[in-house]
Amino acid sequence: MIRVLLADDHAIVRGGLKEILIRHMESVECGEAENAEQVLVQIRAHPWDLLILDITMPGRSGLDILADIRLLRPELAVLVLSMLPEDQFGKRVLQAGAGGYLKKESAPEELIQAIRKVLSGGRYVSPALAEKLVLDLDDDANRPIHEGLSAREFEILVMLGSGKTVGQIAEEIHLSVTTVSTYRARILEKMKMSTNAELMRYAFRNHLVD
Numbered sequence: 001m002i003r004v005l006l007a008d009d010h011a012i013v014r015g016g017l018k019e020i021l022i023r024h025m026e027s028v029e030c031g032e033a034e035n036a037e038q039v040l041v042q043i044r045a046h047p048w049d050l051l052i053l054d055i056t057m058p059g060r061s062g063l064d065i066l067a068d069i070r071l072l073r074p075e076l077a078v079l080v081l082s083m084l085p086e087d088q089f090g091k092r093v094l095q096a097g098a099g100g101y102l103k104k105e106s107a108p109e110e111l112i113q114a115i116r117k118v119l120s121g122g123r124y125v126s127p128a129l130a131e132k133l134v135l136d137l138d139d140d141a142n143r144p145i146h147e148g149l150s151a152r153e154f155e156i157l158v159m160l161g162s163g164k165t166v167g168q169i170a171e172e173i174h175l176s177v178t179t180v181s182t183y184r185a186r187i188l189e190k191m192k193m194s195t196n197a198e199l200m201r202y203a204f205r206n207h208l209v210d
Contacts, residue, residue, distance in 0.1 A: 036060035058174035063151035066096035100124030161203020
């Protein structure tokens with residue numbers, strides 16, 4: 001029996017994942033969590049074999065709790081499944097301790113392949129992300145400024161870079177406007193900028209947004 005915890009704030013996504021797992025794998029038991037705190041509660045309470053984790057969830061993000069997960073269950077296989085750009089978030093996810101990163105639009109067959117890979121103790125990344133990781137090793141001295149941001153700060157930078165307002169971001173990631181404004185201020189300070197327009201230009205130049 002393989003015990004899989006599905007962490008996503010959309011019930012329809014959790015239901016779809018459960019259906020795929022039951023159809024393609026033998027002896028699967030699925031649990032569900034809709035936010036980061038529920039993930040941590042479930043991990044403390046049950047011996048899961050695999051966590052399929054979304055990044056953007058209410059409260060703390062999936063990326064933000066990966067360090068906690070590694071402390072609680074260092075042996076737990078984690079596959080991050082997200083809509084966010086692979087080339088920007090994939091590396092962060094792997095550095096934080098996940099075993100793989102997969103986009104939500106991937107085919108079910110690729111999802112099953114990724115699951116089997118991380119369950120066996122391996123790492124799963126797409127060929128494009130693997131190439132980026134190799135290139136980053138060769139260009140370690142020229143790291144862009146945004147790589148110094150925390151997981152949540154980077155997530156909000158990408159949203160600001162795409163033109164979203166503080167209010168829109170707060171609603172999307174289920175934080176208060178005040179909290180998002182505080183993150184925005186930290187981002188501006190760390191990146192030595194003063195306006196959203198500067199952040200948008202930076203995000204576009206560094207291919208953080210389309």
